[in-house]
Every structure is written in structure tokens, then in C-alpha cells.
Amino acid sequence: MRTSRLQLLAAAGVAVASLALTACQDGTGTRDEGASASQPVASAPSGASSQGPKESASGSGGNGSTANGSGGDAAGTGASGGKGSSGDKGSSADTSGGSDDAPATFNPCNGANTSVTAAPVSRPVNHMLITVKNTGSQNCDLTYYPVLRFDEMQWVPQPIEDSKPQAVVTLGPGESAYAGVVLSAADGSGSGGATGKKLTVGFQARTPNSDGGPAAIPSLPAKGVYYDSSLTVTYWQSSMDDALTY
Numbered sequence: 001m002r003t004s005r006l007q008l009l010a011a012a013g014v015a016v017a018s019l020a021l022t023a024c025q026d027g028t029g030t031r032d033e034g035a036s037a038s039q040p041v042a043s044a045p046s047g048a049s050s051q052g053p054k055e056s057a058s059g060s061g062g063n064g065s066t067a068n069g070s071g072g073d074a075a076g077t078g079a080s081g082g083k084g085s086s087g088d089k090g091s092s093a094d095t096s097g098g099s100d101d102a103p104a105t106f107n108p109c110n111g112a113n114t115s116v117t118a119a120p121v122s123r124p125v126n127h128m129l130i131t132v133k134n135t136g137s138q139n140c141d142l143t144y145y146p147v148l149r150f151d152e153m154q155w156v157p158q159p160i161e162d163s164k165p166q167a168v169v170t171l172g173p174g175e176s177a178y179a180g181v182v183l184s185a186a187d188g189s190g191s192g193g194a195t196g197k198k199l200t201v202g203f204q205a206r207t208p209n210s211d212g213g214p215a216a217i218p219s220l221p222a223k224g225v226y227y228d229s230s231l232t233v234t235y236w237q238s239s240m241d242d243a244l245t246y
Contacts, residue, residue: 109140109171110203110213118199118218120183120225127244128181128225130201130218132236134171142169142236143212144204146179150196150227157181160246163234178243180234183227190228197224 107113113136120128134140145159160182169177184190199220203212237243 106206107138107140108203108205108212109134109142109177111201111216112214113138113140114171114216116201116216116218118181118201118220118225120221121244124244125186126182126184128183129240129244130179130181130233131176131240132171132178132216133176134173137173139170139172142171142177142203143206144208145233145235147202147204147209147215148181148231148233149200149202150194150225151198153196157231157233160232160234163237163242163246165235165237169236169238177236177238178240179236180243180246182230182232182246183225185228185230190230193226193228195224195226196220199225 109132113134115133115135117131118128119131130146132142145163148157163180171177184193197220199218201216201218203215204210205212234243234246
């Protein structure tokens, strides 16, 4: 009986050992191997995180590319600058456009298209009034002041600067303009007095002292006109009153 029990125990031990061996080969053992195999996979994220800075660095490089892109914007700004240059060209166009605003034609009044008279006046004393009437069919322009010459006078009477108008006096057909002449000093302070028998009235063009065309020779009183070194003349005026104000 004792031997049989021992045999039974031995047989049970063999069975338990067989079960243990079988357990090592079942799915549980496979799961263990899987767990150990998952450890490198688990380490992959840390490896990935270690690549993160590199990606970040390349990302910074990307920012550098963006900076290059900004450089492209700067180039674009340069292009805008180019437009600015075009704007400068526009400015020059404006300048030429400004010159286009100037009168396209200039038709001076002179002895060929006007009638001219010269007559001493009682008030103010020692003054004479020159009247120019447009006898042509087109407008004409009176610039600056009349250039006066009595007989063979060798000097040119100077203008009264205070009488300078704001713009050129333009006469339509039939219209008149005026200039006042101070013949002599009222207080007798002038020198070199003389009596003029002939008066020549010259006209100026666009620029001072330029030739504006044929002169006029208006009639003078038979006794002539007395003048001295005080002889001066106003600029051309649209109003007779303005011409005799000085």
C-alpha cells in the first residue's frame, strides 16, 4: 500500500511538471515576450522626442526660409520702390503738365494792332496819360511798361515799381489800357529839363526789355511836352484811374 501511494505521488508530480511546461508554451508566455518586445517600442517616443529638437531646428530653418520669404517681401518692397520711381516719372509728367498750363500763344500789343494816344492831364499836375486801344480782331497782351523816348533822348525812363500789376494786361478787340507818365517833379527838384516834340512808345514781349514789335508814335501838343530827370512811367493798367494814381 505504501508503495502504491508513493507511485501515485510520483505520478502526480510528473503531471504537475508537465502542466508547468505546457504553461510556458501557451499564450501567457507569448504575452510576456510581447511585453519585452514592447519596451523598444515604448522607447521610440523618447527617440522621437530626441528627434523633435532636430525637427525644431529644421523648423527654425523653416523660419529662416520665412526670413528669406521676408527677404522676398523686402524685394517686393524694392519693387514698390520701383513703383516709387515710376511715381517720380509721374512727377516729371506733372512738371511738363505744369508747363502746359502756360498760355499756348502770346500776341503782343504794339503799333501794328493798336492805336496809341498821349495827352497831358491837369490832375495830377505834370502828368501825361498814354492810352492803347486794341484795333485788331484778336486779343493782344501788354507786358511790363511802355518804353518811352522823347525826340533823340539817350536814356530810358524807369518804371514806377509800386504800379506793377498782378498779371499781364490782355485787351480784347476794342478794349483799352493805360499808362501814367510823371513828366517832371512838382517841386522843381528835377534837372535837365527839355521840351519833347516827338514821342516814341515801345512795347515789350514776354521777357523784360525784349522787342514786342513795331513802336507807336502818338501825336503831341503843338507846343510840345516838358519833362526833366524825374520822368518815370507806370506799368500798363486796365484802369485809367489806376494809371494816374502814381
